[in-house]
Amino acid sequence: MVSGTSDIPGASLGVFDGVGFAFVQESNGLTWWESAKALWKWGLAPIRCTALRKTTVDRFDKMYDEPQFPFASLTQVVTDVDLLDATSATGEQYISENGLTGSFGHDVIQASTRVNYAQNANAQLRHINGLLAMVCMSTDGAKAVENGNWQIFDEMIAKANATTRLSTEVSSVTQGKDGTYLLRHGPSTDLSDLADHEASAFDVVVLAAPHQFANITLDHHIAHIPEKISYVQLHVTLLTSPYLLSPAFFNMPPGKPAPKTILTTLPPDEEPQKGAAGVGKPGFFSVSLLRPVTNPKTGGQEYLYKIFSPVPPTSTFLTHLLGLKQPHHHMETGISEEDISWIYRKVWDSYPYEVPRVTFEEIQLDENLYYTSAMDGFISTMETNALMGMNVARLIADRWQAKMARGAARGGREAPMLLPSEGVM
Ligand SMILES: Cc1cc2nc3c(=O)[nH]c(=O)nc-3n(C[C@H](O)[C@H](O)[C@H](O)COP(=O)(O)OP(=O)(O)OC[C@H]3O[C@@H](n4cnc5c(N)ncnc54)[C@H](O)[C@@H]3O)c2cc1C
Incomplete structure (x- = not known):
């Protein structure tokens, strides 16, 4: 049976910028960026974002029906359903042209474009376009078939x-x-x-x-x-460990547990770089505690984690992330099996750089x-x-x-x- 994470200490989600948290959502429930706390922090921006997402997705939905469907040319259908303004602009341009200003784009939309497409939303070459920025804001409520789609x-x-x-x-x-x-x-x-x-x-x-x-x-x-075209090379790392994420890694006070899902954005003063360097100060795109698991060798409870990053996580990174003592020598991780009992690494050409x-x-x-x-x-x-x-x-x-x-x-x-x-x- 798959257990949930609600009994595990720590907020459900945090957006980390490499220095501190731009946002922390305590519990699961509402779409995190539409919660009361989010409205308090970003004013009307979450509501404007929901409206813009709806307009954009409504246009896309026309592609399923006549007279657009079936379509023989992607360029023509994108023009016909009025999505060119979204695909031709960067995420940052698209949201600001639609009245979404302030730190919401940086704190929330960029955190979403980074976890979903490993790309920043800012107005520079090789950064994600307006349509994809809205796609990233539409992932809540996504469903999967049990045991595999x-x-x-x-x-x-x-x-x-x-x-x-x-x-x-x-x-x-x-x-x-x-x-x-x-x-x-x-x-x-x-x-x-x-x-x-x-x-x-x-x-x-x-x-x-x-x-x-x-x-x-x-x-x-x-x-x-x-x-x-240019595809993102994404390193996905799955691992199990008896340890929770270290509060010290996220510059949190000792004793306060770290959030269980960590999305990332850039610190406010960091200029986004191209490609893999776009990961910036945080050094990774996301870390998620997926669920508690039982170690079959020891019978002890551990946690299953998933990390998205542009390069393989090093043993030094993992040591700090999990607050481990000095690394011992383990063939795969450089870390002892008591600290990381299992690790699986996979590199994907995951999706294109979705440029304007x-x-x-x-x-x-x-x-x-x-x-x-x-x-x-x-x-x-x-x-x-x-x-x-x-x-x-x-x-x-x-x-x-x-x-x-x-x-x-x-x-x-x-x-x-x-x-x-x-x-x-
Ligand atoms: C890490 C990661 C996370 C993702 N997360 C999400 C997500 O959360 N939500 C989402 O919607 N999408 C996600 N995606 C994207 C999603 O996986 C793709 O959009 C989707 O798989 C595309 O499906 P497809 O059938 O078109 O192509 P693919 O799934 O790429 O299938 C192509 C198939 O062709 C086969 N093939 C290739 N070459 C040959 C050949 N020469 N001869 C015979 N067969 C061949 C391959 O083996 C493969 O089975 C993610 C992708 C990655 C890598």
Whole structure:
């Protein structure tokens, strides 16, 4: 059973700027930045932010329905639903143009853009745009399927009776003379040995992974090759320890417990830097105490933590964060197993730097070749990529239907383009 964190001492959330806390929320409940305490601190800014978020999200929601849906061009639909003012401005410009001034942007919106996208909101190159700043303010109430969201898609594949080839890596897509696409593919472990790769022909292909990381060679005849964009490299560290976060690390008085979720912003006098250096004085984007856990070896209660940072957390950082005594030698952490019983590190090319922009990647790379990860440079979330999946499926179905209708009008029976051989990578 998963236990909550309400019995663990400490406020539920704090925004740390590397020196002290810009804000502390004592208990769970209301969206933290809309609580009575927040209104007292930032006046009308939280209410204005809620209104701006609603206007922005309402525009985005139009993308789910006719006449916008399905959309063949991301640039066109973003223009049509009036989101260009949000995507073309930096987060800071967008909120101030909409009457949101004062420290709310720095203390709250920037803390949210840093935990969600590892990017600052300020008006400089490579900093997040206005639309994404609002996306970051819309994450409360997000839901997940128990035991993993993957079950949704697993069930969809089962219901569709589709053939699935897991652990099969596609290495190239070439255009055949008959208008089909030839996919070279093989077990993901032996990409170096191309001889072992099979090739299969498909009528329609959907590339559903960022092209720049997918290791797939696209035929040079293909009309549009996706542009390479700059992705955030995020270090995610999960660890267990019997210790709570150290109040001293956050310059709190001894004896007062530290908050259980720490978001970060920059100290007021720090100029935001580009890329990984944007993390600034705090040195990390967020630290969350996820839940209490039982150490299977000792039977003792410990805490499971998640850290987001631009570089791997060092043993010195972890020692200070958890208020440990001097590090002993442990292969993985430089810290004894009594202090950190388990650690798992993973580096992700997690999402693009969502910079201000007015044009977006192509959805259709060529006739019958689609690209769902075009969405990443617009909004990178599970929901938006799922919307793009639905959009591409509908574009394909509409083409089949039109083709069948043309066939029927000519009095013949034109088959839809070979249903069993559409391919999704
Ligand atoms: C640390 C982290 C935290 C995140 N937090 C959130 C969050 O809280 N909320 C949220 O909405 N989003 C979050 N995201 C973003 C979210 O994970 C992505 O938007 C989402 O996974 C995109 O889904 P997708 O199916 O389009 O692509 P992906 O999930 O990237 O799937 C692409 C698939 O293609 C496969 N593939 C790649 N190359 C090949 C090849 N050559 N042959 C065959 N298969 C290939 C990959 O193995 C992978 O399975 C987070 C991302 C990261 C990294």
